[in-house]
Amino acid sequence: MSSSQEPMKTPVALLIFNRPECTERVFEAIRQAKPSQLLAIADGPRPDRPDDIAKCAAARAIIDRVDWDCEVFKNYADTNLGCGVRPATGISWVFDRVETAIILEDDCIPHPDFFRFCDELLTRYRDDDRVMHISGNNFWASKYQHEDSYLFSRYTLSWGWATWRRAWQHYDYDMKNWLQMAPDRQHQLLQDLLGDDHAVKTWARIFHDASSRDLGCWDYQWTLTCWLQGGLGIVPQVNLVTNIGFDADATHTRSADTNSADCPQLSIPATAINFPLQHPELVTRNLQIDRVIQEICFDYFPKFFKRIQLKLKQLTRSA
Template sequence: MRTPVAFLIFNRPDTTKRVFEAIRQAKPFKLLVIADGPRKDKPDDEKKCADARAIIDRVDWDCQVLTNYSDSNLGCRRRVSSGLDWVFSQVEEAIILEDDCLPHPTFFRFCEELLDYYRDEEKVWHIAGTNLTPISDLKSSFLFSRLVPIWGWATWKRAWQHYDIEMKLWSKYKHSEDLQYFGSQQQNVYQVFEDNYHSLVDTWDGQWAFSCVAHQSLSIIPKTNLVMNIGFRSDATHTKGKSKFAYIPVRGLDFPLVKPLNMIPNQEFDEKFLSFLNDSEFSLVSKIKQFIRKTVL
């Protein structure tokens, strides 16, 4: 596979190994690995982080491996954002996987083909691997959306350059009529962005979602769910315990891909997806954290 893969790891060698094996099957010619450092108050972290990094040494195919490892713990917000800044200082486009996002084999081809096809389409910023609420009668292989799922995704340097961890546009955007697009979920979307703006959660992806939404860009959502989250457990940073979002089955796509007839966001899907995220077993605070960190806006 000619498309570079960015792999974000931390302190879970077992999930890291499973996702690494999926990457190994795809055999990318370039692998860029981002790792956070051990936490000072967690004595086991040093060994766990080392064990996770050792898995990268198992690359046994023709592959250029680049690493960006932090000696200290930066946390999700600073480590992922700085790591992806580094990735896009090295390459023009990439497929991005975290250590708990296990992809179906067709995920890689899906991303690679669409990265190539929409490379010069300025309106498209994000290619997602996650679809938690598939539309059964969808005729095309994917749809366009205003949402930004990050359980396995891909993008271009041209889009990532707009990422702003401080969300400087929020103070103006939150008064715009564009939020009305999200219909009955408008207040939930507002609250997620407001909490991100005030750094109430140590996260990076709410800021990416906001950058995409504020610029009215389009995301691509596959017809089927292509990535399973295997990270919901007690040692997770944010996704602790049981959840309806965990271990959602994956199903591969058929090729050649069938493209939508037009490049218009599917508002029905977006409201359905957001409703699914918010109709959960979690309290409001937990939902916001879950929503921001690991599912998306």
């Protein structure tokens, strides 16, 4: 039986920017859950986009509409830091203040059960260093089904997720440990972690490109952080968070991309999960689910990144 009536124990962090319509929908989902603490992280307007000023102000005004018993903390940037630095610094600010957090972006709408799911698992694995990430995402239910309420994976899907200060303390936005490794050591690390030549090549390229230029990402660095610590992520039996950000205002998930052959359609509905949760017997990586996640979520990346590289070259020439 699904239930979302339990009082929330975990603070919620919400990352916002310039999309008040999306922000309002996510805020309403948070409002229904009534966390006792809300930590709002906002990026500033872009200097070349005058319309950002009003949009950013409208998104921030939504946070002022908290009408339940809730302590609100704000971390608002005066200038635009970008969708790499701003989430990274914002999440670090969150864990300077709280031990655990559920983290949502302004285009990720959670099912009510997502909050209880995170609450229970944050408590269950609070002192288990093997577990570093709790995701609300499941894009593969039609491909792979299982009886347990969740499984363990190498991957850290982050359209609605939760973690602990003990895990985030290892986060390295600049990927210093990776850059200090010799190429053969990097390859061996990925081979040991992933055990699949294709996945190794894909992630070697992702990490190389993420560390060599600012592509406005923070989540690949988080994945690497978890891998360097030998950490696992939790993935739910059903999809608990849906992304509504596939539109013209998106940075990485414009609607045109979702219809092309090199970016999968991942905006699927969020559904309820049954409680009480059925826990796996062992805290160990599920190889089968990792193969499915690699195929659905990451095998598009090389083509996607080529398009970004082309855009960067065009911008460089016009500068």
